[in-house]
Amino acid sequence: MSTPLLQVQGLNGFYGRAHILFDLELEVARGEVVALMGRNGAGKSTTLKALMGLLEGTQGRVSFDGREVSRMAPYRRARLGLGFVPEDRRVFTDLSVLQNLETGRQPPRPGAPQWTPQALFELFPNLGAMPDRPGGQMSGGEQQMLTIARTLMGNPHLVLLDEPSEGVAPVIVEQMAAMIARLKEAGMAVLLCEQNFHFARLVSDRAYLLDHGRIAYRGTLDGAQAHQSESLS
Numbered sequence: 001m002s003t004p005l006l007q008v009q010g011l012n013g014f015y016g017r018a019h020i021l022f023d024l025e026l027e028v029a030r031g032e033v034v035a036l037m038g039r040n041g042a043g044k045s046t047t048l049k050a051l052m053g054l055l056e057g058t059q060g061r062v063s064f065d066g067r068e069v070s071r072m073a074p075y076r077r078a079r080l081g082l083g084f085v086p087e088d089r090r091v092f093t094d095l096s097v098l099q100n101l102e103t104g105r106q107p108p109r110p111g112a113p114q115w116t117p118q119a120l121f122e123l124f125p126n127l128g129a130m131p132d133r134p135g136g137q138m139s140g141g142e143q144q145m146l147t148i149a150r151t152l153m154g155n156p157h158l159v160l161l162d163e164p165s166e167g168v169a170p171v172i173v174e175q176m177a178a179m180i181a182r183l184k185e186a187g188m189a190v191l192l193c194e195q196n197f198h199f200a201r202l203v204s205d206r207a208y209l210l211d212h213g214r215i216a217y218r219g220t221l222d223g224a225q226a227h228q229s230e231s232l233s
């Protein structure tokens, strides 16, 4: 078996003295879309922050694209092609859509799809219809798309995507699903944090279920959902 693009072993994460993530083991292969499911507070966002190097005191081993990155600064992980779209959708409110995209531009990366504003406007037609609109005058869903598109301007191998379906209109959720399918077709990998099983099932190859900071299940989306329902009863 070839080495996974992302391999995580024995990951433990903390906020101060609070132990939040416990011995996580997970992998994402090249071109794979993997869902990290779990209820509010299960530890999904904290996992992504730890993988990006944004959580102090993280323990364990994270390998990306054949290199150990566990002690690398976040910007260096980004330069290796690890993209991160956090939950908080921060766009530059005074900059236009196009200018926001330019802030994410990185040189082409061998083996990863190369994105241009034009290609991203095809991927996100809503953004293509408003290239000059200031970020501050967009809806929440449009801002969500812009943060994803800006991350793609860095030509990543893998995107860590935190709850893209949360709080956006159903029509935008459908567009998000179509967009993730296109990223997969282009050969990219995605680690998708979600609570929404319907959305995750549309786009993901397989799933991990996080429960109180531990991986409680790994396998199919249906299996993860059944496991979560059982743990409620």
Ligand SMILES: Nc1ncnc2c1ncn2[C@@H]1O[C@H](COP(=O)(O)OP(=O)(O)OP(=O)(O)O)[C@@H](O)[C@H]1O
Pocket: 015, 018, 020, 038, 039, 040, 041, 042, 043, 044, 045, 046, 047
């Ligand atoms: N900055 C912080 N300081 C201390 N504890 C935190 C902080 N952020 C999150 N937590 C705690 O860490 C745990 C995991 O939170 P996390 O945000 O990773 O969950 P999540 O699965 O992403 O849920 P959500 O969908 O609500 O974001 C929760 O118990 C939460 O209260």
